[in-house]
Amino acid sequence: MDSNDGAMHTTELTKAVLRVPNKLIRAVAIGVAVVNVAVMFITSLAKAQSPAPASKTKQETASASATGASTKAEPLSGAELWTMNCSRCHMARNPGEFTAAQWRTIFRHMRIRANLPADQAREIQKYLEAGAGK
Numbered sequence: 001m002d003s004n005d006g007a008m009h010t011t012e013l014t015k016a017v018l019r020v021p022n023k024l025i026r027a028v029a030i031g032v033a034v035v036n037v038a039v040m041f042i043t044s045l046a047k048a049q050s051p052a053p054a055s056k057t058k059q060e061t062a063s064a065s066a067t068g069a070s071t072k073a074e075p076l077s078g079a080e081l082w083t084m085n086c087s088r089c090h091m092a093r094n095p096g097e098f099t100a101a102q103w104r105t106i107f108r109h110m111r112i113r114a115n116l117p118a119d120q121a122r123e124i125q126k127y128l129e130a131g132a133g134k
Helices: 003-049 078-086 100-114 118-130
Strands: 057-061 071-075
Touching (some): 078 100, 078 118, 100 118
Antiparallel strands (some): 057 071
16 A cells, blocks of 8 residues: 555545534435425414404493483594504514604514504504603
8 A cells, every 4th residue: 555545545534524414414404494484384283273363443432311322332442552563473563662763674674574553553653652761
């Protein structure tokens, strides 16, 4: 066995050792990708099966007259809409945690994600900006 044979054997051994971690890394990456796809699929199923949001109006019963009771629908306040919509996905934040400018930016993105109608979005934004921190 001459010196070239020893060097060639070492090079082949090094290549073989390097191939094992590459295969391992590839297998782990595929496993992580499969888990991510599974989580996304399960999450989409959970969202599709979640109950519809509660009614957007509260019923107030007026004093009953001799002929029967009458009801009047009143829109929900910004605080009620905030609690109802934001707590569907995460814990609602205290309005004082961010400035009014920060809330405008945050809310611009979250309104789209929550699919809020414009009138409800205005009420929530007024509530957040009124309680915003300095």
